Amino acid sequence: MNKLDVDVAIIGTGTAGMTAYRAAKAQGASVVLIESGPYGTTCARVGCMPSKLLIAAAEAAHVMQSSAPFGVHAGEVRIDGRAVMDRVKRERDRFVGFVVEGVDATPDTDKLRGHARFTGPRTLVVDDHTEVCAGRIVIATGSTPTRLPQLENVGPGIVTSDDVFYWDELPRSVAVIGTGVIGLELGQALSRLGVRTRLIARGGSIAQITDPEVLRAASRVLNEELDIQFQTEVVGAVQDGDEVALTVRDALGKESTERFQFVLMAAGRRPNVHDIGLEHTGLERGPDGIPHFDTRTMQCGNSHIFIAGDANNERPLLHDAADHGKIAGDNAGRYPDVRPGLRRAAISVAFTEPNIATLGANYRSLCAGGKRKFAIGMVSFANQGRSRVMLQNKGMLRVYGEYGTRQFLGAEMIGPRAEHLAHTLSWAVQLCMTVDQMLEMPFYHPVIEEGVRTALRDLASNLTKGEGETDAADTEPGT
Numbered sequence: 001m002n003k004l005d006v007d008v009a010i011i012g013t014g015t016a017g018m019t020a021y022r023a024a025k026a027q028g029a030s031v032v033l034i035e036s037g038p039y040g041t042t043c044a045r046v047g048c049m050p051s052k053l054l055i056a057a058a059e060a061a062h063v064m065q066s067s068a069p070f071g072v073h074a075g076e077v078r079i080d081g082r083a084v085m086d087r088v089k090r091e092r093d094r095f096v097g098f099v100v101e102g103v104d105a106t107p108d109t110d111k112l113r114g115h116a117r118f119t120g121p122r123t124l125v126v127d128d129h130t131e132v133c134a135g136r137i138v139i140a141t142g143s144t145p146t147r148l149p150q151l152e153n154v155g156p157g158i159v160t161s162d163d164v165f166y167w168d169e170l171p172r173s174v175a176v177i178g179t180g181v182i183g184l185e186l187g188q189a190l191s192r193l194g195v196r197t198r199l200i201a202r203g204g205s206i207a208q209i210t211d212p213e214v215l216r217a218a219s220r221v222l223n224e225e226l227d228i229q230f231q232t233e234v235v236g237a238v239q240d241g242d243e244v245a246l247t248v249r250d251a252l253g254k255e256s257t258e259r260f261q262f263v264l265m266a267a268g269r270r271p272n273v274h275d276i277g278l279e280h281t282g283l284e285r286g287p288d289g290i291p292h293f294d295t296r297t298m299q300c301g302n303s304h305i306f307i308a309g310d311a312n313n314e315r316p317l318l319h320d321a322a323d324h325g326k327i328a329g330d331n332a333g334r335y336p337d338v339r340p341g342l343r344r345a346a347i348s349v350a351f352t353e354p355n356i357a358t359l360g361a362n363y364r365s366l367c368a369g370g371k372r373k374f375a376i377g378m379v380s381f382a383n384q385g386r387s388r389v390m391l392q393n394k395g396m397l398r399v400y401g402e403y404g405t406r407q408f409l410g411a412e413m414i415g416p417r418a419e420h421l422a423h424t425l426s427w428a429v430q431l432c433m434t435v436d437q438m439l440e441m442p443f444y445h446p447v448i449e450e451g452v453r454t455a456l457r458d459l460a461s462n463l464t465k466g467e468g469e470t471d472a473a474d475t476e477p478g479t
């Protein structure tokens with residue numbers, strides 16, 4: 001067994017790991033990066049980028065198929081599935097290439113290939129070839145799709161999002177299990193590309209929405225276009241030739257079986273903390289197996305171990321993985337002088353159409369304290385001028401503000417171009433702006449942001465009316 005002594009060992013070369021590496025090196029530490037899988041990051045290989053490439057193709061198809069109300073007739077739209085997947089993979093490989101170039105540029109002495117496992121608080125064994133003794137360790141192991149036990153060992157027709165971006169052509173039919181962000185994005189894209197698609201959800205939740213009013217609006221809007229079966233359990237599946245016979249049970253207990261070419265498991269992702277020997281670290285862990293850590297420093301307890309990116313499951317998103325990695329790497333490099341790093345206002349977008357977006361404090365977290373100390377403003381996009389001009393007048397925005405201070409707290413929405421609205425609003429959260437200050441900002445005409453202004457005016461008025469005037473039902477979505 002080879003032996004290696006370093007200041008900092010980083011497990012994983014995804015976004016969090018690579019950012020941690022650069023930050024630890026900047027502190028002058030000797031660092032080793034350990035990777036068991038392919039280089040190139042989840043985001044570039046099988047995550048953010050290829051999913052958006054597939055969605056872009058789906059949007060192109062949708063625009064052509066839905067132009068008739070404008071008096072524009074595209075004729076018969078032909079979707080060449082092989083060409084669609086070719087572009088997805090070609091562009092994906094380009095993005096991956098840039099990441100791999102970055103890995104290649106790091107010295108070979110700073111890289112180890114193999115699966116890392118703790119054998120003690122400061123020791124890792126990489127496969128069976130190297131023992132690494134490290135002063136500090138950053139866990140940046142990412143996450144993997146959750147696998148449903150009912151769908152284990154069925155056959156090649158059961159796939160995850162990791163497989164989709166290696167398809168050579170579009171399938172005939174897909175059942176998507178899960179209405180989280182990934183399930184909805186891929187389900188809608190496949191459906192718009194002409195794939196017979198059914199989404200199946202155990203409960204009633206949609207993407208990251210926690211506000212019951214926005215949830216109702218989202219359910220209505222998405223059901224107009226997509227075949228979604230809520231409150232439905234997967235019972236089991238059988239591979240039959242090149243199809244899967246999928247059996248589900250609906251809310252009334254009725255079982256039905258239908259055949260699909262693929263069943264896509266998109267029922268969430270699980271942090272990769274379960275087979276890395278955390279039991280040898282002495283760290284306290286939560287019921288999910290994740291060590292307790294400080295979200296400002298990424299430090300696990302008072303230890304020399306840091307955890308970043310999807311592995312800590314705080315906000316399993318790309319920009320947060322990068323922020324986590326920078327903070328963890330910086331602190332691992334400067335340890336024991338551990339410092340809080342920059343944390344930004346939360347923002348999360350599902351690239352469905354309409355987009356779904358949340359930012360700042362969400363409805364559920366605001367309600368968690370018991371008696372609500374916040375007011376709500378809202379706008380429906382149904383009659384919003386510019387949205388109607390573009391025939392994208394669907395959805396709802398709800399904004400939250402604090403009584404007394406009148407500070408803007410956050411928002412949830414489904415609506416046209418919500419990815420952009422969410423950015424503007426998240427900047428206001430981070431700047432701790434009041435609702436009145438936000439209303440002093442410029443609003444052009446005619447733009448979708450005028451809808452945001454309507455919601456903020458409503459919020460300002462409700463804040464003035466006083467505590468207890470909120471109109472939302474206190475029901476929890478997802479049940």
Ligand SMILES: Cc1cc2nc3c(=O)[nH]c(=O)nc-3n(C[C@H](O)[C@H](O)[C@H](O)COP(=O)(O)OP(=O)(O)OC[C@H]3O[C@@H](n4cnc5c(N)ncnc54)[C@H](O)[C@@H]3O)c2cc1C
Pocket residue numbers: 011012013014015016017034035036037038041042043046047048049051114115116117140141142143161182272275276308309310311316317318319321
């Ligand atoms: C389909 C999909 C779409 C997405 N879309 C978006 C989006 O639009 N916007 C957004 O912000 N986020 C999106 N995400 C989430 C985003 O991709 C992740 O949050 C981010 O890539 C996580 O980065 P990471 O560094 O934590 O993990 P990763 O990039 O997964 O890196 C972890 C690395 O650790 C390695 N590893 C694991 N265990 C070990 C071990 N024991 N030893 C050695 N190496 C190990 C793995 O092989 C992997 O290379 C999407 C994700 C998916 C799956």
